[in-house]
Amino acid sequence: MNHSLDAAVPRPSACPGLLRIVAARDGGICRIKLPGGRLDAAQARAIAAAATACAGGVLEATNRANLQIRGVLPGREAELIERLLAAGLGAASAGGDDVRNLMLSPAAGHDPQALADTRPLAAALLARLEGEPRWHALSPKFAVQLDGGEALAMLDHPHDLWLAALPGALAYAFGLAGCPPQQPGDAPALAAVPAAQAAELVFAMLELFLDCATPEQTRMRQLLETLPAAGLLAxxxxxxxxxxxxxxxxxxxWRRAPAAPLxxxxVQAQCEAGLRQVGAQAVLGRLDAAQLAALAGLSERHGDATLRLTPWQGVLLPNVPADAAAALAADLQNLGLLTDPAAPLARLVACTGQSGCARALAETKADARALAELLPAGAELPAVHLSGxxxxxxxxxxxxxxxxxTAPGRYRLLARDPGVAGFGRELADHLTIEQAAARLAAPCPEFPA
Ligand code: SF4
Structure with missing residues (x-):
């Protein structure tokens, strides 16, 4: 963006970034952090072309609404980075690439139920995060959520700092190391701040975090173990x-109004009359370069030549004329994306698996596809995560x-349980995919809806 490759020296970290291509079993991984998940059509084409020329053409939509290129070829890393920087996908400064972790609703600015349009505040926060060296000391995983009260919102990912618009949109509630409260038993907001002071609050809190945390305390939850939230607030x-x-x-x-992630x-309504937004999910988070280039074309033909990546590893195309929306949804389906929430694959997530990760004990993505074939279509299936x-x-x-x-083709099945740490309560061990499908498909009191 504003910096050349020569000046683009990433700091050491195990996390991939645009400037730091991290080795994996299937080649290098280059992660492109997108502001609010936003990508324009020209940038999408540039990524598709770079992924084809310098890597194997495999892309992943991440659960932080970013994109990553897998399988970067040895010796092609510098060319890949040059191409991405030339497309304006870099941060305002090289040191700012890692800290662009600001989560918005993919429908920000367009969601009919939103209390606030978070985009101007998000742009101001990102500009300072990227441009001011002080914040580059934050961990590449340190993340802030800015919630405008949209119906389409991911409210389950814990963030180091979250802000959520309050009714009337004159103030933001905020909290640390968690999510906006939704249920009666959830931890309440720590405090609220007038909307006009929201940016000031964010940087005051980040500064306090950096001053109070030890070098080992890279995330807010770690700092709270030694300095509770009330002390930080004081x-x-x-x-x-x-x-x-x-x-x-x-x-x-105060409890945040329920979100509607489906x-x-x-095709979904927008607050602008006559316009729709149309969403789809990438199968198990994977896209190929041809699909991304085709998405760019669809956004130009039907929308406003932009895409939003979503935290459900999918895309949302905004500003589509109402009479073109159904055709666009059909085009997305024909492109191999999921537009039907009842499809079993729409509820499955899986990590890279053995072909891409040395830690994996199974081919999770291939097993997820096999599982999807065995699960009944249209069933009320809860989300299932296959982890290597x-x-x-x-x-x-x-x-x-x-x-x-636990081994190739073998899995422990666990059910989320607030009283049990980690993945939850173990229901069965050493299951094959066929056995797992039978357990998941069977109506059973041990499976909450
Ligand atoms: S969850 Fe484990 S096996 Fe899967 S990609 Fe991550 S490190 Fe690899």
């Missing part, structure tokens, strides 16, 4: 008396059901 008040931080009974009782599939090892790369939250690989 320090925040001391340092920034100008911040109008509110804590009262109304805020303690709106990620198919306990690191859980494919899912930032615990899924209702996890199949954790």
């Amino acid at each position: 320090r925040l008040r001391e340092r920034h008396p100008q911040l109008e931080l509110r804590q009262d009974a109304a805020l303690a009782a 709106l990620r599939f198919g 090892c306990p690191r859980s790369c494919a899912s930032a939250q615990v899924a209702p059901y996890t199949l954790l690989a």
Whole structure:
């Protein structure tokens, strides 16, 4: 973007970035962080061309609404990075690439139920995160959520700092190392701040985190183990008396309105009359270069020549004239994407598996496809996560059901349980995919809806 490859020296980290291609079993991984998941058609074509020329043409939509190129060929890394920077996909500075972790709703600015349009605030936050070296000390995994109250929202991924618009949109509730509260028993918001002070609050909190955390405490939840949230808030008040931080009974009782994540599939309303947004999910998070190039063409033909990546490893095309939306949904399906939430594959996530990751104990993606074939179509199937090892790369939250690989083709089946750490309560071990399908498809009291 504003920097050349010569100046683009990434800092050491095990996480892939645009400038830091990390080796995997199937070649290098280059992760492209997208502002609010946004990608324009020309950039999508540039990524598709770069992935074809410098890698195996395999792309992954991530659960943080980013894109990554897999299988980068040895010796082609510099060319790949040059191509991506030339397409304007880099950060405002080389050091800023890692810290562009700001999660918005993919429908931000268009969602009919939204309380606030978070895009201007998000742009201001990203500009400072990328451009001011102070924030480049944050971990590449440190993440902030900016929630405008949209119906299409991912509210299950814990974030180091979250802000959520309150009714009336004059203030944001915020909290640390978690998610906006939705259920009566959820941890309430820590405090609220006027909307006009939201950016100031974010950077005051980031500064406090960097000053208080030890080098080992790279995430907010780690800092909270030694300095509880109330203590952090007290320090925040001391340092920034100008911040109008509110804590009262109304805020303690506030619960974020339920989200409707299934709106990620198919044709959906926008707040702008006569326009629709159309969503689809990549099968098990994978796209190929031809699909991405075709998506660019569809966004130009039917929409506003932009795409939004979603945290469900899919895409949303906004600003489609209402009379073109059904045809676009059909085109997305013909492209091999999932537009029907009842399709078994639409509820499955799987990590890379043995072909791409040395830690994997099974071919999770191939097993997920086999599982999808065995599950009844249209069934009320809860989400199932196939993980090659306990690191859980494919899912930032615990899924209702996890199949954790124990050997090639063999899995432990676990059910999410708030009283049990990790993936939850073990229901069975050493299952084949056929046995797992039978357990998941069978109506059984041990399976909550
Ligand atoms: S969850 Fe484990 S096996 Fe799967 S990609 Fe991550 S590290 Fe590899």
